[in-house]
Amino acid sequence: MQAHIITIGDELLIGQVVDTNSAFISKKLNSIGIQVNQISSIQDQREAIIQTLDYASETADIIIITGGLGPTKDDITKKTLAEYFDDQLVFHQESFDNLKRIFDSRNLTISEVNRAQADMPSKATPIINRFGTASAMYFKQNRKHVFSLPGVPYEMKYLIDEKILPLLKTTLNLPYIINQTIITQGIGESFLAEIIEDWELNLPPYIKLAYLPSASRVRLRLSGKHEDYTLLKKTFYNQVEQLKKLIPQYIVSTNEEEIEEVLGEKLKEKNLTLATAESCTGGKIAHKITSISGSSTYYKGTVVSYATEIKKELLKIPEEIIKKHTVVNEEVALLMAQNVRKLLNTDIGIATTGVAGPNKGDDQKDVGTVFIAVVTPQKSFVKKYNFGTFERTQFIERVSNLAIQLTYNII
Structure with a gap:
């Protein structure tokens, strides 16, 4: 039809x-x-x-x-x-x-x-x-x-x-339909396709795969259509299980949940609370987390420390560290995560500081440079990334998604 x-x-x-x-x-x-x-x-x-x-x-x-x-x-x-x-x-x-x-x-x-x-x-x-x-x-x-x-x-x-x-x-006499979307993160579309190529080539003709890439993630949408529901159901979910075994480290969700929703479920399961300190992402991480119904049970708030003085006054980043390293720095990002965690009395703190572009910042660091920090009671993580090929809104979206993904992986 x-x-x-x-x-x-x-x-x-x-x-x-x-x-x-x-x-x-x-x-x-x-x-x-x-x-x-x-x-x-x-x-x-x-x-x-x-x-x-x-x-x-x-x-x-x-x-x-x-x-x-x-x-x-x-x-x-x-x-x-x-x-x-x-x-x-x-x-x-x-x-x-x-x-x-x-x-x-x-x-x-x-x-x-x-x-x-x-x-x-x-x-x-x-x-x-x-x-x-x-x-x-x-x-x-x-x-x-x-x-x-x-x-x-x-x-x-x-x-x-x-x-x-x-x-x-x-x-109408319509066929039976089964759809499932698997959300992956941390791997590009072409690399993903290479890993699952043999599996994809051997899919039965009544099961189709579509790649739906977006900022920092790729959705894999499986669609099955057949007049025999028993055959379709058995074959379809067998193929889903095969796919999951090929890329377990990249799968975020198997039921169309966004990473912020998956993170929220994990925080509730472990009875953990979260706060964010955002500079270059400008509150985007907070927006994503609070878009999920019930997020108030685990998310306490954010400090959007876009200006340097906010980092110093609210997040207590020592001026000598800023003068020595600038605000786009590993040590600053780590202190932001540690101090917002203390300020809002949460188990976990996330921080971002970087250069979204299109122009360089005062410290002349390359556009696309960002430091992401995640601090938990057991672990402190901070790493430098570069998203220099992306324009400003894409940069903010990708950094926010990555910060949430890193937090999910760490806890």
């Missing part, structure tokens, strides 16, 4: 709005065994909609359209679909009742423009959108399934999860 996603709106094409709908829909379709073969973003123009529908009908079994269902004149999707299917708009009472319910709840009066949202193509099956005034539409013609949904993300998500996916699963 192949699907084509069409997003409609000039705001998408000029970069005013980012298309998050397609990513959500693609992931949901993939989860039930439907492969997305193309995503198109087009203008709110009749010709563009018709041309794209013609093309999608030739290459896909399922077409999902988002956008263009609002009450204003620039929203022409519904009228164009009626024309495309040689149809006409008719009043749909249930859509009007839903629209009235929403307007009444807001103490608003329905205008004639809004009332027109209850007009539906007669050949379409309307799908009531309880979170918005625009109903979705379902057309079935020549064994093609065409859905038109509002572009508002939370309305679209509700309709996909509660209406569209259940309909597709009961209407």
Whole structure:
């Protein structure tokens, strides 16, 4: 089963709005065994909609359209679909009742423009959108399934999860799907591929591997699709176990957890607390850790000591050490980790100090130089790294990920 996603709106094409709908829909379709073969973003123009529908009908079994269902004149999707299917708009009472319910709840009066949202193509099956005034539409013609949904993300998500996916699963004969993502860190994509090359080449044809590299980590996404669930399950998890044995030292998570979440679980398991002292990462480590629900049980806080005087005043780094070594130094990083641990009374302290770029710092150290320190009751670790080939935001992201990974490894 192949699907084509069409997003409609000039705001998408000029970069005013980012298309998050397609990513959500693609992931949901993939989860039930439907492969997305193309995503198109087009203008709110009749010709563009018709041309794209013609093309999608030739290459896909399922077409999902988002956008263009609002009450204003620039929203022409519904009228164009009626024309495309040689149809006409008719009043749909249930859509009007839903629209009235929403307007009444807001103490608003329905205008004639809004009332027109209850007009539906007669050949379409309307799908009531309880979170918005625009109903979705379902057309079935020549064994093609065409859905038109509002572009508002939370309305679209509700309709996909509660209406569209259940309909597709009961209407179509879909294969069984198993997906698993293994997160690795500390090794580049090409080196990883070299290690697992023989295993990858011997995967059965119904199991696929995708490499998804990002800052300092590589996701390995395994996707299995087969009509025989027993065979698929047995083979799939056998392959996962083989992969895990090949790269155990690089695996961070086997269930899509980020490293900060894995670290949090380990801290809770060992009943340990953590504090951070950040210079070049500017609070990014703190942000990552606190993005995890429940992190207050183990994370106490941070000192963002971006300025040298903060390192001296709050973290008590002696001025003579700074004068002798500068702030981007092994000894300074270690003292930052030790002293933030004391200051916030935690078991573990993490510290970063470096040169994020694009310009050199006052001490003229190379851009990309960083010292990361981790101090625990049993161990003090500090090491110099260089991320000179990365621009500023990438540098901050990679250093933050590495600091969290090092902490996880140490404890």
